[in-house]
Amino acid sequence: MHTFCSRKWMLKKRPFTLMHCYIEFAKYPKWQARELETSLKKQKKTVDGSPGTTTNDPSDASSVRTDATSIHTDALEHEKRPDGVKKDKRGKADENACKLSLETVWAAKQEKDEIKEAARNARYAQQFELRKEEIALRKKEDARNEREDARRQFELDERVMLIDTSGMTDVQKQFYQAKQNEILARGLE
Numbered sequence: 001m002h003t004f005c006s007r008k009w010m011l012k013k014r015p016f017t018l019m020h021c022y023i024e025f026a027k028y029p030k031w032q033a034r035e036l037e038t039s040l041k042k043q044k045k046t047v048d049g050s051p052g053t054t055t056n057d058p059s060d061a062s063s064v065r066t067d068a069t070s071i072h073t074d075a076l077e078h079e080k081r082p083d084g085v086k087k088d089k090r091g092k093a094d095e096n097a098c099k100l101s102l103e104t105v106w107a108a109k110q111e112k113d114e115i116k117e118a119a120r121n122a123r124y125a126q127q128f129e130l131r132k133e134e135i136a137l138r139k140k141e142d143a144r145n146e147r148e149d150a151r152r153q154f155e156l157d158e159r160v161m162l163i164d165t166s167g168m169t170d171v172q173k174q175f176y177q178a179k180q181n182e183i184l185a186r187g188l189e
Contacts, residue, residue: 157183 016022025031161180165173 157186 026035160176161183163176165176168176
């Protein structure tokens, strides 16, 4: 009984009933590789489990078995299992589909990035225009406030200049004359 099959069946403690299938499949590289893997694992366990019992003596059974399996392993490594028809077709289609999907994903990403960039630039342009309008409005408001302040100052100056000082005391007359002189000096500037 072979190791990779018997091990499974030993765990369940049932006899192996599919020997005719095993005999049919054992000649294919896939199953030979599996058998080889399990036998190598088993050998590693026995060698690792009892240190010091392994020798390089050619008459020793474990070293002979290792030499035989390494030769068999080398032969299997060089022998490649051929791809099936479906896998071969799928491989070609997958390569083309992968390239195509990567290209479409990349193109879609670039398109999205361009749209985002255009939207961002449009927002910046809109904010810039709003900022310019806001500055223009502030300038107009400042100019209007300056004109209003100048108008008020003119009205105050006019009142001071037209005031009648004939009925005032000397101190009041001096105050208003000084103010009138300030107004005249400002007007000459």
